[in-house]
Every structure is written in structure tokens, then in C-alpha cells.
Amino acid sequence: MSLKDADSAVCQTKVAYNLHVYPQLSTESAPYCKVTATKDTTSSDVIKDVINILNLDVSKSYVLVEVKETGGEEWVLDTNDSPVHRVLLWPRRAQDEHPQKDGYYFLLQERNTDGTIKYAQMQLLSKETDSRRLVERGFLPWQQEDFDDLCNIPNLTEKTLLENLKCRFLKHKIYTYAGSILIAINPFKFLPIYNPKYVKLYENHQLGKLEPHIFAIADVAYHTMLKKHVNQCIVISGESGSGKTQSTNFLIHCLTALSQKGYASGVERTILGAGPVLEVK
Numbered sequence: 352m353s354l355k356d357a358d359s360a361v362c363q364t365k366v367a368y369n370l371h372v373y374p375q376l377s378t379e380s381a382p383y384c385k386v387t388a389t390k391d392t393t394s395s396d397v398i399k400d401v402i403n404i405l406n407l408d409v410s411k412s413y414v415l416v417e418v419k420e421t422g423g424e425e426w427v428l429d430t431n432d433s434p435v436h437r438v439l440l441w442p443r444r445a446q447d448e449h450p451q452k453d454g455y456y457f458l459l460q461e462r463n464t465d466g467t468i469k470y471a472q473m474q475l476l477s478k479e480t481d482s483r484r485l486v487e488r489g490f491l492p493w494q495q496e497d498f499d500d501l502c503n504i505p506n507l508t509e510k511t512l513l514e515n516l517k518c519r520f521l522k523h524k525i526y527t528y529a530g531s532i533l534i535a536i537n538p539f540k541f542l543p544i545y546n547p548k549y550v551k552l553y554e555n556h557q558l559g560k561l562e563p564h565i566f567a568i569a570d571v572a573y574h575t576m577l578k579k580h581v582n583q584c585i586v587i588s589g590e591s592g593s594g595k596t597q598s599t600n601f602l603i604h605c606l607t608a609l610s611q612k613g614y615a616s617g618v619e620r621t622i623l624g625a626g627p628v629l630e631v632k
């Protein structure tokens with residue numbers, strides 16, 4: 352490495368980032384505290400800054416907690432951890448400003464005298480989110496509530512998986528995710544979930560944010576194709592009569608609606624019309 356390279360490497364570590372730390376006890380002035388940090392700044396440096404800025408009680412002990420939307424977990428940072436390194440692993444949209452609504456942010460939590468952490472912030476979560484998290488962590492037994500993604504079932508067995516699908520089906524929720532795979536159970540009756548309102552609802556959304564739906568899969572494939580300029584493939588499999596043809600029709604309907612921006616055209620009719628010919632064995 353040349354001296355110049357070394358200089359620029361040193362400069363790189365000195366780049367300043369703004370961290371927004373949400374204190375456990377929110378202050379009257381602002382919901383969060385802005386701290387400037389570099390990659391070298393440790394979590395204990397950040398805590399000291401927040402204590403100074405907010406005039407917090409120095410006799411108490413605090414920890415910096417990273418909240419990440421994925422898994423809904425809070426991670427307590429070690430005193431020598433670099434919060435900036437954590438931020439750089441977050442999605443781009445959450446890196447500059449990290450408002451709580453985006454799900455990626457830092458909390459300042461107080462430690463109890465026995466070393467455990469006071470989770471006062473948890474009270475701000477809705478009761479439903481709160482208990483779901485406790486169930487996911489195994490602190491509460493799994494109730495007969497349904498999970499829209501099978502990966503979130505805490506004790507995943509064939510029995511719990513089938514019970515979850517059944518429970519959802521009885522509530523007319525025929526779609527369930529298994530990660531990025533969509534499971535569809537044939538309802539053998541019309542459900543009012545395929546009108547243009549739903550195409551619009553799922554347009555350009557993030558997979559998993561809304562209730563599982565075949566339009567969500569079509570939308571992800573369509574927008575990934577536009578973004579990456581690479582052909583996309585959706586594999587549909589299932590036994591005879593499970594709804595593959597019907598699902599293909601819904602996919603084509605959604606894809607043509609997305610590409611035509613809602614204007615009726617003959618394209619959908621032409622593609623759907625080709626289906627029976629293609630299916631002839």
C-alpha cells in the first residue's frame with residue numbers, strides 16, 4: 352500500500368456518520384439524540400456522548416441496543432463494538448436517517464443493578480407485537496394464532512405447519528409464505544381478492560410486508576426484471592387440480608396489468624387464450 356493509499360484509508364475511517372439514538376426515556380425536546388461517529392467510535396463513546404447531550408444520570412449504567420427489523424430482535428452492543436459498522440450493514444434507506452418507523456435504529460437502555468436491561472421501550476410496542484415477539488423467543492407458549500410465513504413458526508413441526516395452514520385457510524387466507532416461496536391452497540370457490548385494487552396494493556411493495564398473495568410474487572418478478580434487466584422465472588408446482596392453471600392466470604392478469612398500467616389490452620386475452628393450446632398433451 353502506498354503512502355497515498357494509506358492516507359486515503361485513514362481518511363476513510365474518519366468519515367463521520369450521524370447516528371440517531373433513541374433514549375429509553377424520551378426527552379421533551381426531541382425523540383432521539385444525534386451523535387456524530389466514525390468507524391472507530393465505539394458504543395461506549397456513543398453512550399458517553401448521549402449521556403452528555405441529554406444530561407442523563409451518570410451514576411447509572413447504560414447499554415446501546417441495535418434494533419434490526421429482520422427477526423425483530425434487539426442486539427445489545429458490546430462496549431467496544433462500532434455502531435457505524437452495524438449501520439453500514441443496514442439497508443441503504445435506513446443508513447442516513449434511521450427513524451424508528453423503518454425498523455433500524457439504536458436505543459439507549461438503562462441497566463438494572465443486577466446487570467439485566469430495563470426494556471421500557473418495549474411498552475411502546477403494541478400488545479400484539481409484544482406478545483408475538485415473546486412467543487417467537489420462546490418466553491410464551493405458542494397460541495393458535497396464524498403465521499403468514501411458515502419460517503416464523505416457533506416450534507416448526509409437520510403438525511404445527513399443517514395446523515397453521517389450516518387455521519389460515521379457515522379464515523379464507525389461502526396464501527402463506529415459506530420465506531420467498533408462496534404456498535396456495537385451492538379454495539374451490541371465488542374469493543374477492545383478485546380485483547385491480549389488489550394489483551395496485553401489491554405494486555412495488557416489499558415481499559412479506561403485506562398479507563401473502565399471488566400478486567406479490569408477480570410484482571416482485573416484474574420489478575426485479577425491470578431493475579436487473581434479467582429474465583425472471585416463476586415455478587408453479589402442485590398435484591393435479593391444486594390450482595396451477597388458475598394461479599398462472601392470476602399471475603398473467605397481474606403482470607399484464609402492471610405492464611399496461613391498468614389499461615385493458617388484448618395482450619392478456621391472447622396469452623390466456625394460448626394456455627389451453629399449450630396444455631394439450
Ligand SMILES: Nc1ncnc2c1ncn2[C@@H]1O[C@H](COP(=O)(O)OP(=O)(O)OP(=O)(O)O)[C@@H](O)[C@H]1O
Pocket residue numbers: 537538539540541542589590591592593594595596597598
Ligand atoms: N385461487 C383459486 N380461487 C378459486 N378457485 C380456484 C383457485 N385455484 C383453483 N381453483 C379452482 O380449482 C380448479 C382446478 O384448478 P386448476 O385447473 O388450476 O388446477 P391444476 O393444478 O392446473 O390442475 P391440472 O394439473 O389437472 O391441470 C379450477 O377450475 C378452479 O375452479
